[in-house]
Amino acid sequence: MDASNLQYALDTFFLIFSAVLIIFMMPGFSMLEAGLVRTKNVTAVLTGNTLLYAVCSFIYLIWGYNLMFRGSGFFLDGIHVEGYSKYAIFFFQMAFVSKTISIMSGGVSERIKILPFMTFAVVMSGFIYPLVGSWTWGGGFLKDMHDLAGSTVIHSVGGWALLAAILVLGPRKGKYTKEGKIKPIPASNIPLVTLGAMLLWIGWFGFNGGSAFTISSKDAADLVAKIIVNTNTAGLAGAITATIIVYLQYKKLDITMILNGALGGLVAITAGADVVGLWEPIVIGAVGALLVVFAIPVFDKFKIDDPVGALSVHLVNGIWGTIAVALFADFSLITQLKGIAIIGVFTFSISFAIFVIIKKVIGLRSDEEHEYEGLDLEECGVESYPEFVKSKY
Amino acid sequence: MDASNLQYALDTFFLIFSAVLIIFMMPGFSMLEAGLVRTKNVTAVLTGNTLLYAVCSFIYLIWGYNLMFRGSGFFLDGIHVEGYSKYAIFFFQMAFVSKTISIMSGGVSERIKILPFMTFAVVMSGFIYPLVGSWTWGGGFLKDMHDLAGSTVIHSVGGWALLAAILVLGPRKGKYTKEGKIKPIPASNIPLVTLGAMLLWIGWFGFNGGSAFTISSKDAADLVAKIIVNTNTAGLAGAITATIIVYLQYKKLDITMILNGALGGLVAITAGADVVGLWEPIVIGAVGALLVVFAIPVFDKFKIDDPVGALSVHLVNGIWGTIAVALFADFSLITQLKGIAIIGVFTFSISFAIFVIIKKVIGLRSDEEHEYEGLDLEECGVESYPEFVKSKY
Amino acid sequence: MDASNLQYALDTFFLIFSAVLIIFMMPGFSMLEAGLVRTKNVTAVLTGNTLLYAVCSFIYLIWGYNLMFRGSGFFLDGIHVEGYSKYAIFFFQMAFVSKTISIMSGGVSERIKILPFMTFAVVMSGFIYPLVGSWTWGGGFLKDMHDLAGSTVIHSVGGWALLAAILVLGPRKGKYTKEGKIKPIPASNIPLVTLGAMLLWIGWFGFNGGSAFTISSKDAADLVAKIIVNTNTAGLAGAITATIIVYLQYKKLDITMILNGALGGLVAITAGADVVGLWEPIVIGAVGALLVVFAIPVFDKFKIDDPVGALSVHLVNGIWGTIAVALFADFSLITQLKGIAIIGVFTFSISFAIFVIIKKVIGLRSDEEHEYEGLDLEECGVESYPEFVKSKY
Amino acid sequence: MKKIEAIIKPFKLEDVKDALTAIEITGMTISEVKGYGRQQGHSELYRGAEYVVDFLPKIKMEIIVKNDDVDKAIHAISESARTGKIGDGKIFVSSINKVVRIRTGEEDEEAI
Amino acid sequence: MKKIEAIIKPFKLEDVKDALTAIEITGMTISEVKGYGRQQGHSELYRGAEYVVDFLPKIKMEIIVKNDDVDKAIHAISESARTGKIGDGKIFVSSINKVVRIRTGEEDEEAI
């Protein structure tokens, strides 16, 4: 038994471990979003989250992965990797793909129909994401953009597609009054929100840590551990910064903002956790939280109704994180910006087109009455908490 | 430091990792079942789940493991393993044992008394399961049946015992009307159901992946990674298949069915995830979901009242998964069927007998009034959500 | 590639794995406490849990870790470790630090203001805990006390500080009637309590297992695996013992007591899981549960109002676990007691002083009206379950 | 017109509803209430301490009926809600001056 | 003094409240109720079996008003709560003998 064999085993194990952590983001996103929407839309959001994991991973297994990493045909055919099992690296990459849609599912919630949304998920996991991935991580023409685990490739891609979706969908009924005022629609279940955000945070250790791909040497092990510490640090800084700003504004500790601040910090560090030192993540995460706090009202001003704040967390910070790589480490700002712009324009425009087509052909949005009654009954026929007496509608 | 030492360490670590994932199925089953029963029985179900982990693992530590793997005496005495720590392999095997009862606990819920059920748990973890395990994984007369992680040894065993339990217990009051109609009793908390199912899904990676026991060579690492990919694929196929069927029938996306479909797929792949290629799990999982969807009404037709659908998920698919090994890989159908039959007859009849005895001697079922009021008050004295105003009884 | 390099990688991976398990205790404590308090205080408890992770980890990164392990300056400066990545060991140690405050946050809940509590968290993670840690694990004058993963260093430290906090704070309004009777205030959400306790249980495998620091040799692997088995065993014994006692007293299975019994067992085994055999943890855990069951009414008798039972679980069992090391393994009882006493006196008195100062300077406790209305509105402005109709106040 | 308010045991709701629809009373409004009366509350546990919950869950039905229907409605409710055990509940009758159906604007007996 | 009880569709609550405050009726008490009437319940699914939920969520408003205000209050409620679809709800009026404001001890019209 030689050492390279053991390295292979160790790295395979490490990828599996990382992928499993990422998959904890499935319940993570599910609980976060189930907690943030009103009780009448909880089942629909959960169904969407379950299905998007199933659909995206399935498409990716059949052809998406091959498209992204230049295999031939289907089912990992023609994929050759070295140093670890190809099944493990596939599993790891597969764990990423549904995140692009998970990011969106909260933002389009409370009004989108599930099946049309799943249609988009097929396009995303079967074409958009594999293409963007092949340009960057797959060694294509954007390979010089540094994006460790996908501030741009995952988070902005999901964010741009979400922006397109929201523009096509329009805001929830009642979110903006006739007089143009914004009516907050509060989260229905704060423990679920917190649980979800914490599971996401934990999943991020696999997301970013695993993106080093190998842990089996001294240097690699140091790098992985540093990435994870930095990831965590940006989350801490995001939470603390959001706390401070929100407290200064309202003298209250709005937990939905604090958690969004943490998530914003985590998104921001995702591009460069490997190339910065120990203190830079504090700045990156803190700016990330600032951006979240200030972006949320801006989107609302433009009547871009994002029930969970996903645009601010994922799109804005995906961009910021990718830029931050150039500011805090030795990478070309031009290259980073070029990547951001090309991927942004591509993803936004193609997503917009597809959502318009879906809307025309099969319809995208629930009708007004069902929106009032909640999507749970119309889309799923299953109430989320049938026995509890509710007081909001 | 030689390589075999490192392999030992790596495999021990791998077993611990896998066991920990399996133990996530403890909250997984707990949340799934707590979400599926009515609020008045939630505490009882959670108490049952907590206790069965405690009781089964405890018995298994004291003598069950020794019985199964031919040790001498108690507490791992006389157990010799090579290649990894005996504590780790014990911990891994221990993580399995309570699953046989977890499978049952949802199916008998809302009417069984906890302590009599725990009495059965002692018998299951102290005798039935170790015996079945010794015949198969312990190298006994059924060792030629291929059952990677227990489609038969775990899931069918739990399923057969559950069938016996339900026959002895009878249906919940009000489930079947005097006119013979079936009255659905909806789940009380869909987020918990979803969280639970997702945790089970994640736990399954440890369940099946860890059943390769070793990851410390190139081949072993490939095998583990492939098992995990295949496990996941069957779950995906199960979820998607259930979605399609349910949608065709009702034009609604019934999440309780979709999740059961996924779980059915996961049970079905458990026997053969190691011996099939990448696409077979799609078929195995899809058939698994089909079986779930069609078995549920069949059981109801025979007034076999299974509040969570455990028979369809675990028993039916445990059988199907074990057969599938012979259909999709080079194993004898006869051997597989023989294993299924012997274990089925043994487990069902002995469980039936024990439940009858328990019923006679200490009583098994809560009385009618307490069933109306819910088991939480009678069995636990603790309401699950005392502050929420409820509207179902 | 030589073996020491691989060992380095493997141990780094193992520390990361363990740390991630420990971080699952963040949602663990959050859900446990969110389930145990009344719905009107749930958001406040969740905000506190989120912030204390952020604040404690942040302080520890900046200077706490350096103080504890004799680095120079800030941010891991001057820290040298061998055999694994310094980032990994930092991450592992960082995962511990917020536990000392998590332990407290349930006990002070329903009446403490969040920001003053966070002020204490800064002192705890920046001074008290690093000092105590440097005396013991950092090789200081108490290094001969055997305390594997912190029965004393973590659990008692948190417990003593909690006792100080409760004495300064006083009981919740309405907990003790004018006539001196105790009025139980029941848990609001039992599924969350159960989920939280189970996540804590799982996190404990990382807590104790990871405290072996290395898994990369045969002996080390055996030790880690044994520690984890023993940890689990004490939890099992705790749950079963609590079940029996509570059943004998009330003929009911009070799950809040059963889970507290399990946690008590887990705390008790934390000091000595590495130095005892396979059956001793049964005794240690069983005694732990006994202590929990009997300590809870004692604290209540002295009007020490601890909403979640944290004193009984963490303080009492932290002490018991540290003593048990001397009873069941070859360590000096005197040394153990000396450690318990010095750390107890130090932590309690300094914490008491700090809480008195905080109370004087910025106030510690919510005013009576806000306590009635719940801290969620006053402290966070966010209701935990705004749509559910509630019936307790 | 009269308003009949009946406080009943929750698990009797279906039976009472069926009894009322059988006599062609098909409009009613129910709510979840808590009752305090001769029926003693049950005791619950919390971390090893017992306490009594004295308000018990009940259903309140409100049914507006024509004067002629009052007696048979009372009869139907009493018969179907009775278990004979303490806590079966009460029926209260009061007068209603005016009824309006919002959808159509119909009034009084027409609106019931 | 009269008590007006209005059973309305939940999503109309804001509109009705606004209509009432517009005519300077600023005291009211609401509760969550379930209604049974001509409006059919919806069907739900559970693990592949359909069933009907026949009690629908409604809001009950209780407003005590001076005799003079009854008609305009009824008018305001009817107009603002109407969707024209079945299930819009009903308004019931009854007499109140006495009103007390707990805080001040004021009685009757002064206490409304």
Add this chain to the structure above:
Amino acid sequence: MKKIEAIIKPFKLEDVKDALTAIEITGMTISEVKGYGRQQGHSELYRGAEYVVDFLPKIKMEIIVKNDDVDKAIHAISESARTGKIGDGKIFVSSINKVVRIRTGEEDEEAI
């Protein structure tokens, strides 16, 4: 017979119940309601935006009493529910024509 409806602050429930049992009124039915009145609602936050919740949680007690007991019941409730701060609530009294105890069939004063 009279029906006394009292809208009170939730945390006063225990006190009011004790005051009523002290004068031997031992039957009552309560429900969770939301009140709108002079007492202003509180503001809440959601992701950095403030909004006002104007319906406040209250408890409604319904107590059917004999005519003779009305005054002392009102007195007991007022005294025990008063905090002196705005939002203390109101008491409404109306007439009841008939009472039936379901369990026994007893009627009117016997049934209270």
